[in-house]
Amino acid sequence: MTRARAVALLGAAIALPQCGSRNTGALRVGSKNFSESITIGEIYAAALERAGIQVERRMNLGSTQIATAAMQRGDIDLYPEYTGTGLIDVLHLAPMHDSAKLFAVVKHAYERRFGLTWLPPSPVNDSQGLATTRAAASRYAIASLSQCAAAAPKLRLAAVPEFVRRADALPGLQKFYGGFRFAQVRTYEIGLQYDALVRGDCEIATAFTTDSQILSDNLVLLVDDKHFWPPYNVAPIVRVQTLHERPQIATVLNRISPLLTDTAVRNLNVAVNVRKIDPAQAAADFLRNSRA
Numbered sequence: 001m002t003r004a005r006a007v008a009l010l011g012a013a014i015a016l017p018q019c020g021s022r023n024t025g026a027l028r029v030g031s032k033n034f035s036e037s038i039t040i041g042e043i044y045a046a047a048l049e050r051a052g053i054q055v056e057r058r059m060n061l062g063s064t065q066i067a068t069a070a071m072q073r074g075d076i077d078l079y080p081e082y083t084g085t086g087l088i089d090v091l092h093l094a095p096m097h098d099s100a101k102l103f104a105v106v107k108h109a110y111e112r113r114f115g116l117t118w119l120p121p122s123p124v125n126d127s128q129g130l131a132t133t134r135a136a137a138s139r140y141a142i143a144s145l146s147q148c149a150a151a152a153p154k155l156r157l158a159a160v161p162e163f164v165r166r167a168d169a170l171p172g173l174q175k176f177y178g179g180f181r182f183a184q185v186r187t188y189e190i191g192l193q194y195d196a197l198v199r200g201d202c203e204i205a206t207a208f209t210t211d212s213q214i215l216s217d218n219l220v221l222l223v224d225d226k227h228f229w230p231p232y233n234v235a236p237i238v239r240v241q242t243l244h245e246r247p248q249i250a251t252v253l254n255r256i257s258p259l260l261t262d263t264a265v266r267n268l269n270v271a272v273n274v275r276k277i278d279p280a281q282a283a284a285d286f287l288r289n290s291r292a
Helices: 035-050 064-073 083-090 099-114 134-140 145-154 170-177 192-199 212-216 240-245 248-259 262-274 279-290
Strands: 027-030 055-058 078-082 116-118 128-132 156-159 184-187 204-208 234-239
Touching (some): 027 035, 027 064, 035 055, 035 078, 035 248, 035 262, 035 279, 064 083, 064 099, 078 083, 083 099, 083 234, 116 240, 128 134, 128 145, 145 170, 156 192, 212 262, 234 240, 234 248, 262 279
Parallel strands (some): 027 055, 027 078, 156 184
Antiparallel strands (some): 078 234, 116 234, 128 204
């Protein structure tokens, strides 16, 4: 599996007090507990080291809740997060579909409520999606969600369990687009829905838009032509105090962020999850090949 989105409601842990003082030594860079987050965290860390900043790595921390609480306590100074996750799972706000407005909302709210700030986001958008094989896309003439909604009575869906329940997944698609009444819906553990698709046990599978299988299995990602899903652009979250003390952090990471496109991150996921390259090595290769 490429990733399991580590989202958890923020309870008492999010309100832990910030430390009164901080370690002014190594910059502590963290990540959440899935390979994409770890690899992007390693890219941030390596880029900062190349700029002469001493870094301490604290990767694979856990869920969104754990990573955010670690930031507030001052256990880490920065980590990569997704704008949609910040909006919906941390701030508990309604989905937004304009990426610039969404970013402005999360940046302002994090600074006001948590003492954390967001640096400019990358182009990569790791949102939910639906995928199909090239053969099925041709046979059923489906390239977009609108076309899939209409063709659904002829199609079988392989879904992760949460997709059939969440308001921002299948129930929401049915309400927003209309249609999406599949001939059959079967649920699989995360990652195994792709195996079902490739075997021919279904014609459509749930996806995250940067999953390695999209490239490794040569799949077609259906276009969200009516913009149902909110954007999940990745960006560095930094403690405000840390950024005040070390403003060069923004200079370094703002040069890196534009390089993290959908294609670039899919390739990174293939390197780590399919070719089994260590995330730190994948990060170093990415920076070298990007001439960053």
